[in-house]
Amino acid sequence: MSLQSVIWVACGGALGAVARFGISGLLRVPSGFPWATLGINLLGSFLMGLLVGWLSKQSGSHEGFRLFIGVGVLGGFTTFSAFSMELFQLLEKREILAVSGYLGGSILGGILLFGAGYMLVRGL
Numbered sequence: 673m674s675l676q677s678v679i680w681v682a683c684g685g686a687l688g689a690v691a692r693f694g695i696s697g698l699l700r701v702p703s704g705f706p707w708a709t710l711g712i713n714l715l716g717s718f719l720m721g722l723l724v725g726w727l728s729k730q731s732g733s734h735e736g737f738r739l740f741i742g743v744g745v746l747g748g749f750t751t752f753s754a755f756s757m758e759l760f761q762l763l764e765k766r767e768i769l770a771v772s773g774y775l776g777g778s779i780l781g782g783i784l785l786f787g788a789g790y791m792l793v794r795g796l
Contacts, residue, residue, distance in 0.1 A: 679734050684744015692749050716750035737754050 692712055699708035709768060714776045723742050727734055762771045 676736070677739055680739040681747070684740040684746075685748035686744075688745040688748025688750075690748075691745075694731050705791040712749050713752035716753035717756035719749075720753035721748050721760075724757055 695712055696708040699711060701707055719731055720742065722739070723746070727738060727742075759771060762774060
């Protein structure tokens with residue numbers, strides 16, 4: 673991991689996080705349903721698909737661009753985009769057991785661990 677790679681990711685991550693913050697503020701609706709988060713996660717997944725698809729058609733190295741946009745901007749915008757890409761790659765390989773484990777582990781595990789952390793702090 674080079675310093676230049678870290679800088680690409682850090683700069684992109686800052687932009688992605690600010691974009692998420694701004695969009696979340698604009699899309700806040702009183703219904704109680706997390707429309708902003710859902711929209712951001714879906715948009716991030718679509719953008720990650722565009723990026724990975726575009727990169728797969730390119731010759732040569734675009735490592736700085738991939739780190740800045742894919743890991744940095746989209747990682748700061750939503751980690752759901754990386755989850756979607758990795759899940760899709762497992763689906764392409766027809767690794768159904770891995771797909772099931774990753775999907776279930778990520779969603780159910782994430783919810784359970786969030787709840788555990790929440791309850792742990794609430795109990796203190």
